[in-house]
Amino acid sequence: MDKGKGVMPSNTRRWAVDFSDNSTSPSSRDVPDPPGFSRASIDQDDSTLSRQKRDAESNWKAQKAWEVAQAPFKNLLMMGFMMWMAGSTVHLFSIGITFSALWQPISALQSVGKIFEPYKDSRVELLGPKLLFIALNLGGLALGVWKLNALGLLPTHTSDWVSSLPPAQEVEYSGGGLNLS
């Protein structure tokens, strides 16, 4: 009882033992160490533990980064389905879907850095996931442009360009007709 009271004055509970105490001095606890237990080896386990932890962290980050990179694929599929539902006529819904399908990849491409920020680590190779992310978003953009073309809004025909041409000027001028009566 005396021992329990004297050692840790800040501990309010008498019988609580802090298992995660990594201090090297064996006398800091009232419970003696078990025989054959040396505190020095805990330090070595510390570094390996932290190394393992860091490894686990970077693995987790890499995995998460690949998952984030693959997220646009699901978005792509959903957008594709919604565009197919929108039909090939020019209505408010189809225009809205097409423009959101065009805008989402663009905004995602602009914020690539920000999305991959939490997974930034010196040991994680982010270039791969980033490239996959960019590629999938470009695919989404291409899908939006294709839908725009299917709606007939892209100037791919001659008639789109030629309707704005003014009539050509004529070099000669001819007048006359029946005599004034």
Next chain:
Amino acid sequence: MVMEDHSLLLVQQGEIVWSREDGLASVVDVTTSELPVQKEGVSVAKVEQNLFEWLKGHMLKLKGTLMIASPDDLAAIQALRLRSSEKSKMTRDHNGFRKLLIVLTRAGKVFALHTGDGRVVWSMLLPSLRKSEACENPVGLHIYQWQVPHHHALDENPSVLVVGRCGPSLSAPSVLSFIDAYTGMELKSLSPAHTAAQVIPLPHTDSTEQRLHLIIDDNQHAYLYPRTPEAIDILKHEFSNVYWYSVDADNGVIRGHALKSNCVQEAVDEYCFDFRDLWSVVFPSESEKIIATMTRKANEVVHTQAKVMTDYDVMYKYISKNLLFVANAAPKAAGEIGTVIPEEAWLVIYILDTVTGRILHRMTHHGCQGPVHAVFSENWVVYHYFNLRAHRYEMSVVEIYDQSRADNKDVWRFVLGKHNLTSPISSYSRPEVIAKSQSYFFTHSVKAIEATSTAKGITSKQLLIGTIGDQVLALDKRFLDPRRTVNPSQAEKEDGIIPLTDSLPIIPQSYITHALKVEGLRGIVTVPAKLESTSLVFVYGVDLFFTQIAPSRTYDSLTEDFSYALLLLTIVALVAAIFVTWVLSERKDLQDKWR
């Protein structure tokens, strides 16, 4: 009493009881002029000059609303309202609806009518066209726009040229008169020694914005007006590009001429030019007699040279101002309808290029005869004639397309701008034209046909048909489309092609004269307004009729009962709502942070 200028007066005991300008019943030619620009500092409203009169006007209006006005007061109120309303002001308006119509009557008197309410702004009996010993039987022939100042619109007034003749035959000496369009004063009067067989307004203007005119006499000499050295310079610059064609209806010959040189005469006149014969088209007189000709209007504006068909297919219109439509009838059939049997009647129509004399299109209608009324606009001709076999009137349309430009189908050439579709074209290049035509039955007999014209040529056209019942019918050009088929496909229906029927529908609501009749209808004139959707129409005969029509309804201006108040209220309410919700959301954020 009938006066020299065809006006009527009632004189009782030496006093004029009433007078009436009946010369307006014999309008010969019409031109338009813009009104003066509204200048700042100059008050246009002459009504409010006198304070007392203004007070009196208000008292009258008050009495009118309180319903205690006498009939004289009511008439006075009406007169006040008419005088001060928007549409009868004497300045230009933003939409170009207020213009001056300058008409020349057979009596040689020129009137200027205001398009707002039809009142006579000024009238002028031309002294040069009055009977005198120099001029025995003066007759006014045509009126042309002489000077239309654009750059000096605030300083100079536009003027018009009146060409007249001193006798009934072609060899009578001519009379030229230049009139100021705003005041009606005669600026200058010329009695040149030559006759006036034709007048050709050239597309060139000199530095004072006077339009060059060539007056051709019956000896095939051309005289240039205005007689200034600058005009000669401009003409010399464009010497090889000016052509003249003459239609000799009696002999069935159409000849084309080009400017050659100055006249070879005893007296050297450097404003006189000679012509050289270029081509002639001789119609066989035993089978064809010219009964009608028609050309495009010189100031018509075409918006685009391409016509988009179904399935993004493009055809290029053959838009050339130098085309002439000629209608020839069999010599026996050139008289009244019904004087000839169908086997001996035929109608042959030609479309000629008047610079080279090339016949671009020819079509024969068997069993048909005149009289032929035609209108030529953009790249199409619509003409109306009588079909003896079917005992009905018919209307035909011919549209001309340019095939030589049709191989511009590559999109990349247009994107990169490497096409030559806007470079100037000459009539001497070989045009491959194809013509599409169709005919329909039409129940009315027709006195005049005209097409609507707008400022930029974007609005779809309507044909204004002056019927024998003295009314004007507005027929949409889509009914006269050669692409009409009996069973249009889905794409064609989307394009707006109406299924083909054998006769043109006459929809009673499309009479622009409503329930009125323009007695003795003789001619229809359309003038473009500045607003693209609207065209101004002036119909003259014994009666005069003026209206504004919008062939595709007024798509470029808000309706008159548009509630601006509602719009403003909505905007104010939305701004208030944005502010309130912003404040609320800020407050909620703050509370969340302090939780």
